[in-house]
Amino acid sequence: MTGEGTDRFPETPPSTDIFTEDLLAGETALITGGGTGIGEQIALAFADHGADVAIASRSMDHLEPTADAIEQRGVDACATTVDVRDPDRVAEMVDTVEAELGPVSVLLNNAGANFLTPSEQLSTNGWRSVVGTILDGTAYCTFEVGERMIDRGGGVILSMGATNSVRGAPYYAHSGAGKAGVHNLMQSVAAEWARYGIRANTIAPGVIRTDGVMEVMDEATADQLVEEDLAADRLGTPADCVPMAVFLASPAAAYVTGSYFVVDGGQLLSPVPG
Template sequence: MSDGRGTPPSTDIFASDLLEGETALVTGGGTGIGKHIALALADHGADVAITSRDMDHLEPVAERIEAKGRRICATTADIRSRDEVDAMVETVLDELGEITILVNNAGANFLSPAEELSENGWRAVVGTILDGTAYCTFAVGEHMIDNGGGSIVAMGATNSERGAPYHAHSGAGKAGITNLMQTVAAEWAQYGIRANTIAPGIIETEALSSVWDEAGRDRDQIGRDIAMERLGSPADCVPITLFLVSDAAAYVTGSYFAVDGGQLVADAGHHLE
């Protein structure tokens, strides 16, 4: 388990220069899963750009990446706006020269019964999850097409595969991400671009903990409902990301990888006694 200060031990199997010469953009790169991925990309040789709406979240991560000897670009953007996404991507290209890896990680969520979702609440979550992923993918994709290829990874979620009470907005947005990645994988393979979806299960991030605290959810009970009987950590999502953005996954595109501790299969195989 990572201590939060560097590359998770499970990534030691990857060469330290695995991503030498690559330049990655990680959305939502200042906190949670995105922070861990950004740091691991730098640990394995990539220069890194990180973006979110809050520079206060980005600056500590940027300092750590710079201390690793990698080039870093930290820039803010509201990815629900295509204009802001285009400006953010131009800033990254101006500072780092290229983008060969895109990790669409930024998200948003809150719990709400479907019948109580307001238009603003729906748009805030779906706009960040689906629109933001689409805008970043299209903007960076244009550059990758002109630049000879690249790898795109998007963070979906296992709650997109089945009904997830109180998550109608986020579940719908995450389901759209999977189809979006499959579609651009099919369209852009001719340009040397690969696109895949990672679907985390219940990953205990700061944002999720806040949502649970507000809703009074029991973490221990949630963990018992997972086949591996524990919640995930952000570090659990790092190794599959490193694999997918590296040349080791050169023949992998349009695919979906659940990282959920067996949550999706727990109903079929858990507590058989």
């Protein structure tokens, strides 16, 4: 069911060819922040492997082209706006998705926010905006969808973390703290909700070359990072995160919950001397 590629909407990354085309058939996936970057690429891959896919963000402008690309893969799509910091809007989003596509069986918490600032200059509003999107938004979506999954007897919850949540996040303290909270939240609900057939895991990318990342990182900084910190000798791409998400959403990961999966090109490794 692989879709035809374009510059913005490429075919499923070759690394997912190991999965059968119908691996996610019968699933309904909801992806926040699904109109751009990592979320967009995972949405397309879920569709390529048979899932109906809903995408949500604050702006419909980001969503409609991606929704069209999802439908071109031969599955159903839903695009809806949401501010994940508002639990009432989150509930409305899930109601809209389930009215159009049916019960959500896979949730991917991907909505995020970030900006560069020294910690001593981080304003209260700046903190609230970023942590509110990353941690509060993930919590509100998880609790809203999780309650419904409990009633239905199972589901999969995935959340996008980040490697800066485990090694400190200089100049991104708000983002690092929020992502650390996401990891703990996934572990907590994984332990509580396993009895209901719900699996919850965190995917932790390193530095991924997206438009959002490159807005806060110039090319010189990116080059320095690659040279000094990345064993893989390149920045990651959104496509690098896709196979992990497909695997964790699928029955192949039926015995995997509460875990933290790093996709960082070796950034967390100790540097090789010399």
